Amino acid sequence: MITTDIIIIGAGPTGLFAVFEAGLLKLKCHLIDALPQPGGQCSELYPKKPIYDIPAYPEILAGDLTEKLLEQCKQFEPGFTLGERAETIDKQEDGSFIVTTNKGTQHKAPVVAIAGGLGSFEPRKPLIDNIVDFEDKGVEYMIKEPEMYRGKDVVIAGGGDSALDWSIFLADVAKSVTLVHRRNEFRGHLDSVEKVQELKNLGRINLITPAEITAINGNSKLESVEITKKDEKPFILETNHFIPLFGLSPKLGPIANWGLEIEKNAIKVNNALDYQTNIPGIFAIGDVNTYPGKLKLILCGFHEATLMCQAAYKIINPGKRYVLKYTTVSGVDGFDGTRKEAPKAVVKAFE
Amino acid sequence: MLILPDLSQDIHITITDRAGETHKVEAPTDMAMNLMEVIRSYELAPEGTIGVCGGMAMCASCQCYVKSNHELPEMQDDEEAMLSEAFYVKDNSRLGCQIRMTPDLEGLEVEIAPES
Numbered sequence: 044m045i046t047t048d049i050i051i052i053g054a055g056p057t058g059l060f061a062v063f064e065a066g067l068l069k070l071k072c073h074l075i076d077a078l079p080q081p082g083g084q085c086s087e088l089y090p091k092k093p094i095y096d097i098p099a100y101p102e103i104l105a106g107d108l109t110e111k112l113l114e115q116c117k118q119f120e121p122g123f124t125l126g127e128r129a130e131t132i133d134k135q136e137d138g139s140f141i142v143t144t145n146k147g148t149q150h151k152a153p154v155v156a157i158a159g160g161l162g163s164f165e166p167r168k169p170l171i172d173n174i175v176d177f178e179d180k181g182v183e184y185m186i187k188e189p190e191m192y193r194g195k196d197v198v199i200a201g202g203g204d205s206a207l208d209w210s211i212f213l214a215d216v217a218k219s220v221t222l223v224h225r226r227n228e229f230r231g232h233l234d235s236v237e238k239v240q241e242l243k244n245l246g247r248i249n250l251i252t253p254a255e256i257t258a259i260n261g262n263s264k265l266e267s268v269e270i271t272k273k274d275e276k277p278f279i280l281e282t283n284h285f286i287p288l289f290g291l292s293p294k295l296g297p298i299a300n301w302g303l304e305i306e307k308n309a310i311k312v313n314n315a316l317d318y319q320t321n322i323p324g325i326f327a328i329g330d331v332n333t334y335p336g337k338l339k340l341i342l343c344g345f346h347e348a349t350l351m352c353q354a355a356y357k358i359i360n361p362g363k364r365y366v367l368k369y370t371t372v373s374g375v376d377g378f379d380g381t382r383k384e385a386p387k388a389v390v391k392a393f394e
Numbered sequence: 395m396l397i398l399p400d401l402s403q404d405i406h407i408t409i410t411d412r413a414g415e416t417h418k419v420e421a422p423t424d425m426a427m428n429l430m431e432v433i434r435s436y437e438l439a440p441e442g443t444i445g446v447c448g449g450m451a452m453c454a455s456c457q458c459y460v461k462s463n464h465e466l467p468e469m470q471d472d473e474e475a476m477l478s479e480a481f482y483v484k485d486n487s488r489l490g491c492q493i494r495m496t497p498d499l500e501g502l503e504v505e506i507a508p509e510s
Contacts, residue, residue, distance in 0.1 A: 089452065167510065170482070225478050228475070290453075292453060293446060295442070307440060308443065
């Protein structure tokens, strides 16, 4: 069991800044995110794209913003549970919460801050009726253990970097690799496209375009897929695995079933005070919340995170005095023993 | 002297939502708005089901079928690539976020594609 002061669900910009603000109040944080790396949308969707409305940064790349936020909160030693999705929340008799992930990792804290953005990123599934019946029985939406494809026939669908990169990688591992895409053009790094072309010429990748997987067949596990080339009759290809790689899309997911008030796919909060939800002790900050006048902006998430931490302090330290301090005046004492402070003014008399 | 606001720049577009209901709406052409944003501003699709990526042609949640014969801005590589990976795509599919509201789109008719 991981114990902390604040469990933060979502390691995007809002969640990461909350770690810093909590640290100033001597509160420890642990972040849970379904993605394998911190940064949320900023690192998953558009790391190389610029953002122009972060105060004091005329322009900053989304990936760089994530780096800066990680650097800023590093001294407060946040814990991370990455690549796992927060699944359930259970309120304990002592008022604390236990958050359990889809992999069974348990976290306990008196305060939970949901900074889940648009939700957790889930693979986009192709529109094939019986596809769910074959999930983990030959159909995988992401490749976790490449070794399981050794000596197997594999069909990959998709036209982006992940489809290209995995086709290249598995060409060395699998018995056969068939790459199916709806168009003749692929959207990926030039090197990857060229490499696939080269492997195709060598007969190591079976490239079928423009085409789609239109059906999948098997008994207890996947046995074949039906491929339809544009303006041609469908044909059957025997295969052990079918890996559709059509990107990820965010879904609110299990959080929607936690008894929180939901409106417009977002969690309703008290914006007059502290961004607390209808369940005391559970807050929602950043893009995941809604209130009258809500704007889904990173800078608004920063503000909400700051106010949430003040309220969390009161829950965790009932009745304990506190006044807001300015970092320029007080400096920053990290949990790792580091101290940052403004240099002292030099007092020297003229001779 | 009373100066009336100039509304001549607003265009009229017809949008069929995902439930099949048709809405006639007005859209300004001087606010750099795109079709996805117009749909959101009239709340014709629930928040969180449209414009998920914010308008970067990276999610296809604003896919629309264009039903009128307007000449639309040419498709850029990123839109074409996104549509090639999206679902429910037809020949008249476009991403709403890539269609900017301009006066020559007066009378545009579109239908919002199913959520996927």
